[in-house]
C-alpha cells in the first residue's frame with residue numbers, strides 16, 4: 001500500500017507519520033514539499049495545480065490529509081485563504097482520489113455544528129457553523145462527498161499533542177507564574193490527543209483496505225473523540241490537580257470559571273462540542289478511552 005500524507009508536521013500529521021509507517025510505503029509532505037525520485041512533490045494546499053500533479057505522480061492507494069488552516073480567529077479576516085486550504089484543496093484531493101480509485105482520509109471538526117443543546121452530536125445531526133473556520137471545514141466535507149470518492153472524514157474536537165503549543169501546556173505555564181486565572185466554563189467537549197487520532201486512523205485505514213469487498217460501504221463521516229466531557233475550566237482544573245498530585249506546587253491559588261461572553265474573540269465558538277462516537281466504535285469494533293487517560297499521559301511525558 002502506498003500512502004500520501006499531507007501536513008506531516010502538524011499535531012495530527014506528526015503522529016500520523018508514526019502510526020501510518022507500518023502500513024506500507026509512506027510519502028509524507030509538509031507545505032514546502034520535497035524533491036524525490038518521482039520529481040518535485042508539492043505539499044502546499046494553496047497550490048491546487050501542484051496538488052493535482054503530486055497526486056498523479058505518487059499514485060497513492062490512500063491520501064491522508066492532515067493539513068488545514070486551523071487559525072480559528074484569523075480565519076475571520078482571511079476567509080479566502082482558509083477556504084482554499086480547508087475546502088478547495090480537499091475537493092481537489094477527492095477528485096483525484098476518485099480518478100485513482102484511492103481512499104481519501106480527511107479531518108473535520110465539531111465546529112460544523114452550532115453548539116446548541118447538551119447532547120453529543122451524531123453524524124446525521126444538522127450542521128450550522130458559527131464561524132468562518134467551521135464553514136470552510138464544512139464546505140471541504142461537502143466537496144469530498146460530491147466527488148463520490150471513497151472517503152473517511154473524522155470529525156474531532158479540542159486536539160492536543162505533545163509537540164507544539166496546547167491548552168494544557170499554556171495553562172500550566174500560566175499557573176506557574178500567576179496566582180489567579182479565569183477560564184471559560186460554558187464550552188463543553190472532549191480534549192482529543194493527536195496520538196489517538198493517528199492510531200484510530202491507522203486501524204481504520206488497515207480495516208477498509210483489508211476488506212475491499214465491503215469497503216465502499218464503510219466510506220463516510222465518523223465522529224472521533226475520547227469518552228467523557230469537560231469544560232475548559234474543568235480541563236484546566238484537572239491539569240492543575242494532576243500536576244500537584246505528582247508533587248509540583250503551582251503558584252495559582254484561584255481558578256475562576258467565566259462565561260464565553262467574558263472572553264470575546266473574533267470567531268464565535270460553539271458551547272456544545274460533544275461528539276457521539278457510537279458509529280465509529282460499532283462499525284470498526286473500537287472502544288474510545290476516557291479523555292483523562294490521554295491528558296494524564298501527556299502530563300507524565302511533560303515531567
Ligand SMILES: NC(=O)c1ccc[n+]([C@@H]2O[C@H](COP(=O)([O-])OP(=O)(O)OC[C@H]3O[C@@H](n4cnc5c(N)ncnc54)[C@H](OP(=O)(O)O)[C@@H]3O)[C@@H](O)[C@H]2O)c1
Nearest residue numbers: 009010011012031044045046067068070107109156158159
Ligand atoms: N486543533 C484542533 O483543536 C482541531 C479540532 C478539530 C478538528 N481539527 C482538524 O484536525 C486536523 C489536524 O489539525 P491539527 O490540530 O493537527 O492542526 P495543526 O497542528 O495546526 O496542523 C495543521 C498543519 O497544516 C499545515 N498547513 C497550513 N497551511 C498549509 C498549506 N497551505 N499547505 C500545507 N500545509 C498547510 C500547517 O503547517 P504550518 O504550521 O507550517 O502552517 C500544519 O502543519 C485539521 O483538519 C483540523 O481542522 C483540529
